[in-house]
Amino acid sequence: MSTTDATPVLELRSVSTHYGPIQVLRDVDVAIYPGEIVCLLGGNASGKTTTLKTILGYVKPSSGSVHLEGQRISGLPTTEVVERGISMVPENRRLFKRMTVRENLEIGAYLRSDRDAVEDDYERVFELFPRVKERLHQRAGTLSGGEQQMVAVGRALMARPSVLLMDEPSMGLAPVLVQQNFDIIQQINQAGTTVFVVEQNANMALSIADRGYVLQTGRIVLSDHSDALLSNPEMQRAYLGQID
Amino acid sequence: MSLTAAETTELLPAREVQLDRAVRVGLIGGLTAMFIVTSGMLETFDLRMIVDPILSLGYVTLMAAPFAVGYVAGKAPPVLEGYAAPSVGARNVQAGAIAGALTGAIYALYALIIHVLDFSSVFIKLTEQTKKIVTLDMGAGGVLILALVMAVSGAVGGAVHLLERRWKRAVLYSAFWVVMFGLLEVLVSQIAFVRRISAVKELLYGTDAGLTLIGAVIIGGLVFAAYYYLDGRVRAATRRAMALEGQQRRRFILISLGVAIVFLAVLPQILGPFLSEVLDLAGVFLLMALGLNIVVGFAGLLDLGYVAFFAVGAYTTAILTSPVSPKWSPELSFWTAIPFIILAAAAAGVMVGTPVLRLRGDYLAIVTLGFGEIARILFLSDALKPYFGGAQGMLLIPDIDIGPFTIDDSISFFYPIYAFVILFAYLSYALQDSRVGRAWMAMREDESVAEAMGVNIVAAKLWAFVIGAIFAAIGGALFAHKIGSVFPESFAILVSITVLVLIIVGGMGSVPGVTVGALALVALPELLREFAEFKFLFYGTLLIFMMLNRPEGFIPSRRRARELHLDEVEQDAWLAQAAEQDPAPAE
Ligand SMILES: Nc1ncnc2c1ncn2[C@@H]1O[C@H](COP(=O)(O)OP(=O)(O)OP(=O)(O)O)[C@@H](O)[C@H]1O
Ligand SMILES: [Mg+2]
Numbered sequence: 001m002s003t004t005d006a007t008p009v010l011e012l013r014s015v016s017t018h019y020g021p022i023q024v025l026r027d028v029d030v031a032i033y034p035g036e037i038v039c040l041l042g043g044n045a046s047g048k049t050t051t052l053k054t055i056l057g058y059v060k061p062s063s064g065s066v067h068l069e070g071q072r073i074s075g076l077p078t079t080e081v082v083e084r085g086i087s088m089v090p091e092n093r094r095l096f097k098r099m100t101v102r103e104n105l106e107i108g109a110y111l112r113s114d115r116d117a118v119e120d121d122y123e124r125v126f127e128l129f130p131r132v133k134e135r136l137h138q139r140a141g142t143l144s145g146g147e148q149q150m151v152a153v154g155r156a157l158m159a160r161p162s163v164l165l166m167d168e169p170s171m172g173l174a175p176v177l178v179q180q181n182f183d184i185i186q187q188i189n190q191a192g193t194t195v196f197v198v199e200q201n202a203n204m205a206l207s208i209a210d211r212g213y214v215l216q217t218g219r220i221v222l223s224d225h226s227d228a229l230l231s232n233p234e235m236q237r238a239y240l241g242q243i244d
Numbered sequence: 245m246s247l248t249a250a251e252t253t254e255l256l257p258a259r260e261v262q263l264d265r266a267v268r269v270g271l272i273g274g275l276t277a278m279f280i281v282t283s284g285m286l287e288t289f290d291l292r293m294i295v296d297p298i299l300s301l302g303y304v305t306l307m308a309a310p311f312a313v314g315y316v317a318g319k320a321p322p323v324l325e326g327y328a329a330p331s332v333g334a335r336n337v338q339a340g341a342i343a344g345a346l347t348g349a350i351y352a353l354y355a356l357i358i359h360v361l362d363f364s365s366v367f368i369k370l371t372e373q374t375k376k377i378v379t380l381d382m383g384a385g386g387v388l389i390l391a392l393v394m395a396v397s398g399a400v401g402g403a404v405h406l407l408e409r410r411w412k413r414a415v416l417y418s419a420f421w422v423v424m425f426g427l428l429e430v431l432v433s434q435i436a437f438v439r440r441i442s443a444v445k446e447l448l449y450g451t452d453a454g455l456t457l458i459g460a461v462i463i464g465g466l467v468f469a470a471y472y473y474l475d476g477r478v479r480a481a482t483r484r485a486m487a488l489e490g491q492q493r494r495r496f497i498l499i500s501l502g503v504a505i506v507f508l509a510v511l512p513q514i515l516g517p518f519l520s521e522v523l524d525l526a527g528v529f530l531l532m533a534l535g536l537n538i539v540v541g542f543a544g545l546l547d548l549g550y551v552a553f554f555a556v557g558a559y560t561t562a563i564l565t566s567p568v569s570p571k572w573s574p575e576l577s578f579w580t581a582i583p584f585i586i587l588a589a590a591a592a593g594v595m596v597g598t599p600v601l602r603l604r605g606d607y608l609a610i611v612t613l614g615f616g617e618i619a620r621i622l623f624l625s626d627a628l629k630p631y632f633g634g635a636q637g638m639l640l641i642p643d644i645d646i647g648p649f650t651i652d653d654s655i656s657f658f659y660p661i662y663a664f665v666i667l668f669a670y671l672s673y674a675l676q677d678s679r680v681g682r683a684w685m686a687m688r689e690d691e692s693v694a695e696a697m698g699v700n701i702v703a704a705k706l707w708a709f710v711i712g713a714i715f716a717a718i719g720g721a722l723f724a725h726k727i728g729s730v731f732p733e734s735f736a737i738l739v740s741i742t743v744l745v746l747i748i749v750g751g752m753g754s755v756p757g758v759t760v761g762a763l764a765l766v767a768l769p770e771l772l773r774e775f776a777e778f779k780f781l782f783y784g785t786l787l788i789f790m791m792l793n794r795p796e797g798f799i800p801s802r803r804r805a806r807e808l809h810l811d812e813v814e815q816d817a818w819l820a821q822a823a824e825q826d827p828a829p830a831e
Contacts, residue, residue: 056696082698090696096689107686110679111698159698 007070009034009194010055010086010163015064015074017047017054024050026218027064032163037185037195039205039226042215048198049091051215052165055196056088057081068163083111085162089169093152097141101132101151104140108158117160124191125154128184146177153184157193164188166197170204182208206230214238258330259321261339266317270343270398273313274350277394280305281354281378284369285778290377292774293454294426302377304423310347310394314340314401336405344398348391355379355387414471421467422460429453430771434519512658521654522770523763527661528723530762532739533746534668534755535715540744541753541801542676543708544688546609548740549616550716552596553589555623555735557717558724560588562638563631565725569638571631578644578725585721586714593713597706604691616740624732637731641724657726664722665759668715672755680707742766745783749790751797760799 008031017025024047032038042048053059055066057078066074073081087108096104105125109118126133129150135143140151149169156164169185170178178201186208189195199205206212206226214222214235222235229235280286290302318340320330355378364370380386404412425432425448433445448459455463488496512520532554539547563569564581576584596615600608623632632638644651644660651657675681683704686694695701724730742765750761765786769779790797 058692058696077700078695079698079700082696087698088696090693094690094693096686096693098689099685103682103685106682107694107697107699110682110686155697 006033008032008067009069010196011067012051012055013065013067015051015054015061015066017050017059018062019050019059023062024218025054025061028215028218028220030213030220030223032194032196034194035189035192036211037189037197037209039202039209039212040196040198040215041200041202041205041212042198043200045217046215047218048215049167050218052088052167052196052198055081055165056086079111082159085160086165087156087159087161087163088165089152089156089167091167092171093148095140095143095148095151095155097139099140100137101140101143102136104151104155105132105158108155109160111159118158121158121160125157128157128187129154145172146174146180149173149177149181153188157188161193163194163196166195168198168200170199170201178204202235203230255328256326258328259324260330261318261320261335263339263342266339266342267346269313269317270346271350273309273343273347273398274354276309276313277306277347277351278354280309281351281358281374282367282369283778283781284371284374286377287369287371287374288775288778292427293452294423295460296450296452296454296456298457299426301423301427306351306390307393307397310344310397311401313343313347314398315404316401317343317398318402318405320405332406337399337403340402341395341399344401345391345395347398348394351394352387352391355390356384359383359387410472410475413475414468417471418464418468422455422464425463426455426460428771429455431519434516435514508662512655517654520658522767524654524657524661524726525770526763526766527658527665528719528726529743529746529766530665530759531661531668531719531722532716532743533750533758533762534665534672535712535719536743537747537753537755537758538672538675538715539708539712541747541758542681542688543684543705545705545708546605546612547596547709547712548609548613548737548744549596549619550612550712550743551735551737551739552616552619553592553713553716554720554723554739555619555730555732556588556592556713557585557720558730558734559623559632559638559720560585560717561721561724562641562730566638566641568640570629570633575642577642578721581721582718585717589713589717590710592717593710594706596713597709601702601705613737613740616737620732620735620737623735632732635732637729639729641728641730644725651725657722661722661726664718668718669755669759671711675711680704684708742783745787747797749786749797751800754797754799754801757797757799757801761797764798 010030010032012028012030014027014029015025016023016027028047028051030038030040030051040048040051050059054061054074057073057076057080061074064074065072068081068084068086071084073084073086076084096107099107105122109121112118131147132150132154135147135151140148143151153166153169156166166185169181173181182204185195185197197205197209202212206229209226211225212223212229213220214229222229222232224232286302286306288302289305290300292301293299294301294304318336320332320336323329358370359375359379362370378387378390380389382389404416407415429449430453433449448455448462450456450459485496512523515523532550535553536547536550539545539550561578561581563572564574564576564584565578567573567575596612600611603611622628624635626634628634644657646660649656651660683694683699686697686699687701687704691701694704723734746761746765747758748761749765750759751757765783769776769782794800
């Protein structure tokens, strides 16, 4: 699906990010092309969440830059990054627990003024997750973990993003739900949204992704098509242990 | 999966009223009674008759303690699913009586001790007069009588639970309103209408404060009848009104608006100058409360220095309108000054808001507390005396003109004050449903996620501070015109605290709640000036009580109530999540 001659929709050009004096990302290069699903793999504390935060402008890169459709977005406030079409499903879902499901979705569409299209997007979310429609007036904090995941994805979709960032969507879910979750990601992608998904569950992520990057202590150590990564002996040893 | 109790037909035995709990609350009642005596409340309150000549406020307060503990002790624990409902009967009364008797016993012991030994050098309120009241001026016999009455009072408190809901409410409310009417003689006798028909006052109150026996019976009977008759009907009517649609709904809203406007238009005329004065003050506080409600209730930014904005409004109008403004006196009218007041308030809001953008929770509270004091000290300072008049303040702030009318007394000030109240209440509702309202809501919930969703946190916070500041500044300006002068000492930290208490007790985030809070907590103490020394004790007690029993306030916003009772439901969510990850699915 990736067309190397097209301009990447989202690109990180040798991005380094520090928290105070501590460097977390080291010269990270990532390019994501329109219509792709790309995954970012890596162990704990390798800097996956930091990568997403840097893209959103939540933290600023100390060197390098982030580009959306060729335009530099690093340095912009988060509001503007979101407005330009990037939205995120945060780690651990982080719903507004005390607000209703409906209100969570509303906040997702916070920056939009195209009311009719927003209404269409509610319908789109309900189609994807009929459960969400049933639970519309329930407090988000009282939903089950699986339901919360649905709302978190729905909330991110309400921004009608061109690139959807997902931080460990399978975390804390039963295997059946993880599978469902990845099916949904594929559906969203087929409807035209580019997806950048961060995962520790490498097998699962690679089974739906077109390409993958592997992050180790803040450095990209491997990047390839999913099939190639799945059969890469180094990968098998480090991340896909259960295969052999 | 194990069978839950609900699925079996057999119910577990009922959870009955616990007698050891009666002992516990009885002890609390006893301590309360001791406190009422020692703090001097008893003596001060005894001067005020509720029902002349048999019952003073002092004894009402003293007897309220055993009644309350009897009520609490006699109340059955909530019925859980799978348990039988507890029987209602002698046990409720018994528990109430135990609690009341214990209160009485502790009281008696204490009364005898202070009667014999002299502690007045330490507890200066244990005067000879207090000792007389404590013993009914009859020595040990009087103490015994009071202790027995306390036991009975506790039993009555417990027995209330024997009544069915409708009776219970009617009885409790009629007792409450008899005390209120007895207390608020001014309220009734100041009303112009009542003043004209002096027979009414004569009948209810006789010649001095406190109801006559007949008056008490009339008030109690009327309230009882009203509650008994109206029980359920008011709610049904409200529901019917809410269910109206389209044309009918619009007509209903128009009619009720019309009625409300006419009511407000004639209200100060009916109430007369004294009560209008009280309402004016409550209105000024209400303006502040509506503003702080935006900052704290909507945006979740705890501002303890809010009085600074009130001061900015008062001083801005003083400088612009007073002919003796020390530095520069353009002598504008109030109306032409308003845009400048708004500008000054907005600037002050940004000035306070910007440095605290990164602060949250307790840090924010401490820093804003500092800002509030800084503002007062600046206005007080000698360095700025050429601008603000220092401790001498600023005088000769003119009356407000509205067309041919001059707003110069408490009755006429009611109109501009409450016009702004209505405007700000309306704006509060509009803001709550607006985009920035949604941003505040998300920000209060989880600032960093809100930011990730695209909410501009800086703008949302500054808007909250600026709008809150404008509301308070208009309140301050009206206050300045009303009293005709400003002094730095009017802007003490207690004003900030009072406004915060109003909105917490009334219901944070809820416009009707804040309104009720302001009217009750500002107007009521004004009417009960003679007990001013106990005002903050009353606030404190009320605050603790509310935090323990009803943290969402008297009239909560629906959202706030939902938030505060989250933990129960979070338990459900935990169970749901645990069930979902259960390795042994129920197949
Ligand atoms: N705000 C912060 N201040 C200082 N250090 C931070 C901060 N946030 C993250 N870090 C550090 O940066 C490193 C990378 O964190 P990051 O959250 O990006 O890891 P991750 O790859 O998402 O890990 P996980 O899979 O456990 O979520 C960690 O060592 C973490 O302690
Ligand atoms: Mg992470």
